[in-house]
Amino acid sequence: MTTRVITLKELAASLDLSITTVSRALAGHEQIAQKTRERVAQAARQAGYVPNTAARTLVSGRSGFVGLVLPIRGPNLVDSFLGEFVTGLGEGLVSHGADLILATAALGHSELSVLRHVVESGRADGVVVTRIAETDERLAYLRERGFPFVAHGRLLDSDFGYNWLDTDGAHAFGEAFDMLYDLGHRHFGLVTISEPMTFRHLRQDGLAAAIARRGDPSVRLDVVTAPRFDQKARIEAVNRMLQGSDRPTAIVALFDELALTVMEEAARAGLSVPRDLSVIGFDNIAASAYAPPGLTTFDASIRQCAREIADMLLRVIGDRPAVPLTRLIQPTLVARASHGPAPRTRN
Amino acid sequence: MTTRVITLKELAASLDLSITTVSRALAGHEQIAQKTRERVAQAARQAGYVPNTAARTLVSGRSGFVGLVLPIRGPNLVDSFLGEFVTGLGEGLVSHGADLILATAALGHSELSVLRHVVESGRADGVVVTRIAETDERLAYLRERGFPFVAHGRLLDSDFGYNWLDTDGAHAFGEAFDMLYDLGHRHFGLVTISEPMTFRHLRQDGLAAAIARRGDPSVRLDVVTAPRFDQKARIEAVNRMLQGSDRPTAIVALFDELALTVMEEAARAGLSVPRDLSVIGFDNIAASAYAPPGLTTFDASIRQCAREIADMLLRVIGDRPAVPLTRLIQPTLVARASHGPAPRTRN
DNA sequence: AGTGAAATTTAAAACGTTTGCAATTTTGTG
DNA sequence: CACAAAATTGCAAACGTTTTAAATTTCACT
Numbered sequence: 001m002t003t004r005v006i007t008l009k010e011l012a013a014s015l016d017l018s019i020t021t022v023s024r025a026l027a028g029h030e031q032i033a034q035k036t037r038e039r040v041a042q043a044a045r046q047a048g049y050v051p052n053t054a055a056r057t058l059v060s061g062r063s064g065f066v067g068l069v070l071p072i073r074g075p076n077l078v079d080s081f082l083g084e085f086v087t088g089l090g091e092g093l094v095s096h097g098a099d100l101i102l103a104t105a106a107l108g109h110s111e112l113s114v115l116r117h118v119v120e121s122g123r124a125d126g127v128v129v130t131r132i133a134e135t136d137e138r139l140a141y142l143r144e145r146g147f148p149f150v151a152h153g154r155l156l157d158s159d160f161g162y163n164w165l166d167t168d169g170a171h172a173f174g175e176a177f178d179m180l181y182d183l184g185h186r187h188f189g190l191v192t193i194s195e196p197m198t199f200r201h202l203r204q205d206g207l208a209a210a211i212a213r214r215g216d217p218s219v220r221l222d223v224v225t226a227p228r229f230d231q232k233a234r235i236e237a238v239n240r241m242l243q244g245s246d247r248p249t250a251i252v253a254l255f256d257e258l259a260l261t262v263m264e265e266a267a268r269a270g271l272s273v274p275r276d277l278s279v280i281g282f283d284n285i286a287a288s289a290y291a292p293p294g295l296t297t298f299d300a301s302i303r304q305c306a307r308e309i310a311d312m313l314l315r316v317i318g319d320r321p322a323v324p325l326t327r328l329i330q331p332t333l334v335a336r337a338s339h340g341p342a343p344r345t346r347n
Numbered sequence: 348m349t350t351r352v353i354t355l356k357e358l359a360a361s362l363d364l365s366i367t368t369v370s371r372a373l374a375g376h377e378q379i380a381q382k383t384r385e386r387v388a389q390a391a392r393q394a395g396y397v398p399n400t401a402a403r404t405l406v407s408g409r410s411g412f413v414g415l416v417l418p419i420r421g422p423n424l425v426d427s428f429l430g431e432f433v434t435g436l437g438e439g440l441v442s443h444g445a446d447l448i449l450a451t452a453a454l455g456h457s458e459l460s461v462l463r464h465v466v467e468s469g470r471a472d473g474v475v476v477t478r479i480a481e482t483d484e485r486l487a488y489l490r491e492r493g494f495p496f497v498a499h500g501r502l503l504d505s506d507f508g509y510n511w512l513d514t515d516g517a518h519a520f521g522e523a524f525d526m527l528y529d530l531g532h533r534h535f536g537l538v539t540i541s542e543p544m545t546f547r548h549l550r551q552d553g554l555a556a557a558i559a560r561r562g563d564p565s566v567r568l569d570v571v572t573a574p575r576f577d578q579k580a581r582i583e584a585v586n587r588m589l590q591g592s593d594r595p596t597a598i599v600a601l602f603d604e605l606a607l608t609v610m611e612e613a614a615r616a617g618l619s620v621p622r623d624l625s626v627i628g629f630d631n632i633a634a635s636a637y638a639p640p641g642l643t644t645f646d647a648s649i650r651q652c653a654r655e656i657a658d659m660l661l662r663v664i665g666d667r668p669a670v671p672l673t674r675l676i677q678p679t680l681v682a683r684a685s686h687g688p689a690p691r692t693r694n
Numbered sequence: 695a696g697t698g699a700a701a702t703t704t705a706a707a708a709c710g711t712t713t714g715c716a717a718t719t720t721t722g723t724g
Numbered sequence: 725c726a727c728a729a730a731a732t733t734g735c736a737a738a739c740g741t742t743t744t745a746a747a748t749t750t751c752a753c754t
Contacts, residue, residue, distance in 0.1 A: 005467050018704045050467035054404035055740030058709045070437050083429035090417050090451030102447040104437030120352050120397035291637035365734045402710030405739045
């Protein structure tokens with residue numbers, strides 16, 4: 001037991017070759033004789049030689065890792081996409097022989113400081129930054145450092161270019177409005193969050209733009225804001241919108257979790273979805289398929305996005321392209337049963 | 348832009364000290380004068396010095412990483428616990444300054460070969476192994492290598508000791524039986540999987556043991572087996588159990604996803620849960636709370652388990668304890684609305 | 695056999711740390 | 725003020741790889 005790991009020196013000695021030759025042979029350099037390359041490859045395979053990552057990283061300056069910083073939010077809060085996201089990243093990375101580093105920012109510790117540490121310790125060749133905030137110091141830092149990164153999400157405006165991939169929430173929310181409008185709805189509700197993430201603006205603006213495009217002055221939009229991670233406050237906010245006879249007939253939620261709360265509270269208030277109230281979400285989380293009557297939402301295909309982000313990042317690391325790579329993904333409508341014609345009684 | 352990263356040599360030069368002294372000062376060695384230690388710490392902080400991981404790993408033999416190998420199963424299959432699991436691992440690791448490496452085993456590539464690579468490249472100081480199979484070559488390999496690891500789950504029998512943490516599925520399934528028996532159920536169904544994972548035996552055996560303990564010959568147990576990742580076959584299997592008038596009055600599913608399928612198919616067959624049929628799952632995934640009427644299940648608290656696994660692994664890495672660390676976690680019953688008294692009409 | 699070019703191999707430096715051991719400085723004591 | 729002991733600091737090797745520049749071998753051709 002406790003078998004030692006074989007090193008390049010030992011492998012070279014066993015082949016009666018120099019370290020240099022073996023290293024080059026394994027790297028497939030043309031200058032090493034074909035015969036030697038095969039002999040070395042064979043011996044390496046048989047000896048189960050695996051190059052030491054630290055040594056390789058040290059000399060080459062490339063770690064073969066991509067970093068992702070994971071914030072801890074609280075005892076009961078887990079990023080609902082994390083599983084899909086890291087799976088997608090892993091898929092994208094593995095085809096290029098790269099792996100993922102997950103660094104955790106402990107509760108109360110700045111995500112930025114962890115990011116700095118990952119970057120400056122040379123652990124990663126590039127990083128993925130998610131959940132872009134309105135003023136995001138992480139992007140500014142990475143930009144200043146000239147460190148390869150891809151953002152999942154966008155800034156609202158920026159005086160510099162950067163690589164990003166985003167889901168077109170603006171478009172989706174416009175589509176949701178159009179669909180609901182055509183179903184006769186005129187009084188809309190939007191449940192949004194107070195956390196200063198850029199996507200809340202992109203989606204809300206997309207909704208507002210669609211309303212403006214329609215140019216129907218009878219359209220009304222009520223907006224209610226809830227803290228993202230406070231379930232109780234979220235329920236209160238939703239009920240604020242649901243109470244009173246002058247409530248919206250269609251509610252669009254910034255994301256599925258909020259939409260599910262809307263459906264739960266609607267049920268509790270004796271409202272039938274979609275007869276009395278249409279509800280549309282965004283993200284298509286697993287629970288949305290199960291929550292009665294089945295939430296109509298948009299599928300953001302996180303896993304696919306993550307895979308593309310990995311591809312983009314590896315390209316950025318490899319080629320350092322002069323122009324930023326950007327990609328806007330169109331989410332697809334998943335029409336379940338939570339939306340329908342506007343109730344006849346009112347309007 | 349493209350700011351260079353400061354190195355120990357530069358930091359030492361700026362302080363007019365040797366590399367050795369600075370290194371020791373930062374490591375807090377007693378032999379360095381208190382005054383010097385402070386001066387160095389101050390300068391390091393101000394210069395934003397972060398030690399290079401590769402260099403440190405190379406010389407110390409410790410990477411400060413813990414590895415987890417992630418299998419890719421197919422386009423639409425993501426480990427439902429992955430998010431919670433890596434969050435928990437991250438939480439457990441961060442307090443000790445360690446980070447997580449997620450290595451992906453591409454579709455068609457052996458998980459073992461990726462594990463070997465992680466281990467032998469020196470990327471990680473220890474690994475977490477999940478989803479233990481009946482004959483698991485990964486454990487044998489790690490054991491032979493003498494490499495620190497903690498298994499999430501257990502082997503059924505083994506001729507060697509190893510560190511593991513498991514959720515006591517056997518106990519939970521016994522508890523489920525007892526509860527259902529006391530509600531008058533006598534005809535039981537178990538939906539299990541064909542994938543050769545050890546937990547299917549542990550849980551099924553727990554159920555069988557509880558039945559035996561009760562010693563009531565009128566108790567019947569039907570078992571149906573479905574492939575884990577084939578939704579269509581799974582539905583067929585469930586329907587095999589549901590069809591016919593002589594169906595069970597209470598079905599226990601190996602895990603929530605199966606239980607949800609049971610509830611869906613029951614609804615499709617016009618059966619009311621829990622009036623006509625009681626269903627109990629295991630895991631308490633998010634969707635279980637939403638699926639009507641609310642699935643009764645056991646909460647495995649994956650995140651908490653992962654955190655403990657991280658703690659255990661770090662202890663194994665640090666102390667190399669002589670006796671294996673083992674931990675059996677009791678899942679807690681989440682009593683929702685999918686179980687109830689046995690229907691009167693039959694029995 | 696001798697030559698030069700091409701093909702193949704190697705020695706040695708470098709990457710940025712940690713650490714055993716030695717060197718230097720400071721301190722305490724007579 | 726000398727001297728040993730204690731405290732503090734520094735030199736140099738080592739970790740396992742990649743890579744530059746140089747050395748060696750092979751080969752075709754005269």
